[in-house]
Amino acid sequence: MPLNRKQIAVTQPRRVAAASLAARVSEEFGCQIGHEVGYQVRFSNVTHPHKTKLKYLTDGMLLRELMIDGKLSKYSTIILDEAHERTVLTDLIMGFLKQLLVSKQRTDLKVIVMSATLNAELFSKFFNDAPILFVEGKMYPVGSFYLTDSNEDIVDTMIRTVIQVNRSEQEGDVLCFLPGQEEIDNCVQVLTQLAPHLPKDSPIIVPLPLYAQLSPNQQAKIFEKLPARRRKVILATNIAETSITVSGVKYVIDSGLRKVKVWKHQLGLSTLLTTPISKASAKQRAGRAGRESAGKVFRLYLEKTFDQFPKQQESEIIRNDIILPILTLKKLQVDDLLNWSWLEHPGQEAILSALNTLYSLGALNDSGKITSLGYKMAVLPLPPQLSVVLITAMEFGVLNPVIDIVACLSVDNLLLNVGGSNGEVRDEVNYKRRQFCPLGCKFGDLIALKEYFNYFMETNSAETKAWCKELFFSYKGFKNVMKVRHQLRDYMIATVKQDDSMKQHERDGLLRKVKLQLDDEEQGEMDIPKVLKSFLKGYITNTAIGMPDRSYRTFNTGQLISIHPSSNLFGKVNLDCVMYLEYVFTAKGYGRNCSAMELGWLQEIAPHILGASKISIANS
DNA sequence: GAGCACTGC
Structure with a gap:
């Protein structure tokens, strides 16, 4: 292909960014989106096979293309945007591009890395001292203010600062960064109570929470226009640092904290800890106050503390x-x-x-x-463990229910937080949810997902919408489950078709079997043991044994582990064995997404591992 | 008997 017929790719870490950039650029260029300028992300490809010259895509998408064509021959130029965010996928693509260039497999390929100035050096060095160009960004000045005394309690300090800013500053909305939803819910609750009692000559504050586990409806509240003399006070997690941009913000209050999940490969678990942010992150948060006019940032820490922040966050x-x-x-x-x-x-x-x-x-x-x-x-577009689960399910003849469960697991924030610190509402929602998962109450969270999903499939959309609202399920999330489910079904059929490890007639036989498994008309009662045993194949090390003292100990290392309060099995102390999809350490070690297992299933799936266990299960 | 930030195929 002559060079000028080739495309230009621009990668983005997030899907919405790819789509909205393509929309903006096609408008400025004066073409219909999807013609000369287009975008491609999972589930939507808005490009033209011949016309598209400039394509915005997620970095995950480009990595997929790399798997199909290792030379990326259809591109003349690859532009990696937001490289400073250092997502795993951008990092990997950079490694591959370097290989392509160094090995001279592509001598005509141009690579441009776009990043915040802070780590331009790193990328330049990596690409053998590539030249660095500086482009000034347009930004209004943001004045910074620091605490003069160290703060004791972040929620308390946040509340006092909000009130002070409201009293002493001109109009403009306030964006507050807190580490997690617990702190946010607390702040919202207190500020809502205080709002009517604040001085009448200041604007009336309207506190609004913003975090990922809120429903799209609740999140949308931050974009609603308020009557005169009101001031939005948005209390947000890191979601407002890059993913969601709110207009009208003139003041930022920054706790200087965030939550980070860190994987400990020695222990096979992840920790979720509140830690100080980086200088880069503090700058990014402050920048949110200067998008439309000059603004101010109030940092709830000492200037000296800021100086001690790491330059940037540890990469993914x-x-x-x-x-x-x-x-x-x-x-x-x-x-x-x-x-x-x-x-x-x-x-x-x-x-x-x-x-x-x-x-x-x-x-x-x-x-x-x-x-x-x-x-x-x-x-397969899944973590390797879940891919094993699907392939095993195919062998066990339970592909249909397992695909449904895996599709649910692939969608974030499907089961929403009841939110706020309203215990009564929460208990009521939990009670109602249980009505819809009689089997899930016994066998755990995976089976419950399947029961919820069945209900979603069986009822009409008006009913399901109301049902989702009542049980705090994300309707949009279930719609995404449908898309993932469809994609996984296609992938599984393709997997069999492309399997050259067997003979033609074997493959045809298997294909018929798989299609039969996927035929909804053929489905009878779900074979729960087989479904759970499929999961065990991917998560055999994520099992814990019920001990005589009513605790659970992990099967391979003998560590103490508890069933997470979000689980249907929470509070059950007499199960023989529990399988969990994730092991997180916060206040203590928790298994998340739990299922009740029989010891016999373990023996069947992994007899060799049974002998290697550090705990004795003879007496249980 | 107590709580998970974010993103991608």
Whole structure:
């Protein structure tokens, strides 16, 4: 293809950004979106096969394209935007692009990395001292103010600062950054109570919470226009730092804190801790006050403390588990992982731990080469554990229910937080939810998801909308479940069609079997043991045994673990065995998304692991 | 008997 016929790709870490940038640029360029300028993200491809010259896409999408065409031949130029955010996917793409350039597989490819100035050096060095261009951004000045005494209680300090800002500052909305929803709910509650009692010569404050687990409806409140003499006080998590932009904000109050999930590969669990933000993050938060006019940021920490903040946050590739990235690299025929062109090396231990997990999932063989199962896993748009679950479900003949459950698991914030600190409403919602999952109450959260999903499928949309509202389920989330479900069904059929490890007639036979499994008309009662055993194949190490003292201990290491309060099985102390999809350490070790298992199922799925357990299960 | 920030295919 001649160079000038090739496309220009611009990657974005978030889907909405890809879509809205394409809309803006096509308008400025004067074309219909999807013609010369288009975008491609999961579930929507707004491009033209011949016309599109400039394509906005998510970095995950570009990585998919890399798997199909390792040379990215259809592009003349790749522009990586927001590279400073250092998502795992942007990091990986950068490593591949470097390989393409260094190995001279592509001599005509231009790569442009766009980043905040702060870490331009890092990218320049990585691409063999590539030249750096500086582009001034348009931004109004933002004055910063710091505390003069260190604060004791962040919620209390936040509330007092809001009141003071409201009393002494000109009109303009206030955006407050807090670490988590607990702090936000507390602040909203107190400020709502105080609002009517504040001095009458100041605007009336309208406190509004903003975090991911609120329903789209509740989130939309922050965009509503208020009557005169009111002032929005938005209390938000990091969601307002990059994902959601609110107009009208003139003042930012920054707690200087955020919550970070860090994966501990030595322990096989993640921790969720409140930690100080970075200087880069503090700047980004402050910038939210200067988008439309000059603004102010009130930082709830000492200036000295700011100076001690790290320059930037630890990158994702350092703090996340890298099981999927390692599988992706293996799929792309990278053998020497330790010496690959990592933008930032995740460390030998993390790599070995990921390899180990992939080996036990069956994705790699004894010599570390990717297996045919591993190929299938790498193609599915799921974490490797869930890919194993799907492939096992196909063998067990329970693909239909398992796809539905996995689709539910793939959608974030499907089950919303009841929100606020209203205990009565919460208990009532929990009670109502239980009415819809009689089997889930017994077998746990995975089966409950299937029961909810069945109800969603069986009723008409007006009813389901009301049902979702009443039970605090996300209607939009369930709509997304449908999209994922559809995609997974297609992928599973494609997986069989492309499986060259068996003969033609075997493949045809399996294909018929799979299609039969997916035929909704054929579905009878769900075979719960088989469904849960499919999950066990992917999560065999995530099991805990019920001990005589009514506690649970993890099966492989003997650690104490509790059932998370959000689980249907919360409070149950007499289960033989619990399987959890995630092990998080906050106040203590919690298993999240739990299912009740029989010891016999463990024995059946992983007899070899049973012998290696650190705890004795003879007496239970 | 107590609580999860965000993003991607």
